[in-house]
Amino acid sequence: MVRMRTVELTVGAFMAAGLVALFFLAMQVSNLNMLSNAEGYQITARFDNIGGLKVKAPVTMAGVRIGRVTHIGLDSESYEAVVTLTIDPQYNKIPSDTFAKIFTAGLLGEQYIGLDPGGSQTYLKQGDRIALTQSALVLEDIIGQFLFSKAQEASKPSAAPGAGAASPPGGSGISKGGADPAF
């Protein structure tokens, strides 16, 4: 009978160890602890182009993750992307004139939404819409603009030498337009 008890004890320890391992995987390795506070309030933002933004991408303010992208749709009349953000309930004081931008983490990293708080005294509530948005940087567009400005720079001095002074502001203007959203 004592032997049977040892057997049962070892098997119990084995099953406990297996369940602990599964629990460890669920809690420590997966994003279960993030799913658990998925409740919150939802706000929408419209973008001309969301680039590579995906559902579950983080929403940050001052670099702190305060929510997640929970739905992405297309408004078939205005051809804008409608992104639904679910903000954690403890962050309930986001000014209504907040600016939403799509950023890229690293050069090739995933895209996320950064919120720049405004100065309004009214706060965003469930179902509100962020009016001020800035689209994602699409690498091909930037390269296209860059090549276009280079081509202009190259062609202008030969075609009209007198207008040479006009091309640097034009060139820097476009490169500034490309660089500005990155900040």
Added chain:
Amino acid sequence: MNGVAPMLGWLEQLGRIGLRVIERLGRAHLLLVGIAGGLGSLIVRPGLLVRQLLSVGVLSALIVTVSGLFVGMVLALQGYYVLSKFGASESLGVMVAASLVRELGPVVTALLFAGRAGSALTAEIGLMKATEQLSGLEMMAVNPVNRVLTPRFFAGLISMPLLASMFSAVGVLGGYFVGVGLLGVDDGAYWSQMRATIDLHEDIYNGVIKSLVFGAVCTWIALYQGYDATPTSEGVSRATTRAVVHSALAVLGLDFVLTALMFGG
């Protein structure tokens, strides 16, 4: 004219092989039905299951955890080599955890399980048959399938997901030791990137489902090979070899099918 006779002989042989395969498959499925039918009597006597959990599960735990540790460590070393070329060595945790939870955990555990526990099951059942213990049980009006095979099958079914979880968990820790301790990946990035990417349903549940399927298939093949073995010492040895080979092939083949079903779409 004389070309037809060898052709017919060849066709005849092909047909015989095909029929034998189908016959074996049929016997294996009948055995599975018999095993499942013994579930009721197993619930009445859980002590039988506990004993089998000891020999099938507990005694496999050591080899599985040690292998998991080393597999995780190697994954971290190899993954770091590739990821650092792209300047993405912070994603090491994701790589280690995703490959362990989705693929290597269930598959390598199943292969180890087939070698460690499956072969032992086949040899045990085969020898029981060779020494006519199974017939002896039948003489005593005890159904040998219910009494001997059912507890072993369910022990395998229960043990596999637990063993695979241990493998993956220990592997993630092994990857952590090598990645953070040895290669200097950031501690926080290892865990946070992992947590941000690995999904409980998509990755971990599917891995557990995989290991459940592999556990059932490995144990089933091992029990069938033992039960169906020629009752001689040579027959038992061949059955043991077949059990391991068939289990390994079935696991790898099924893994492709399951992966395509779970992650392919």
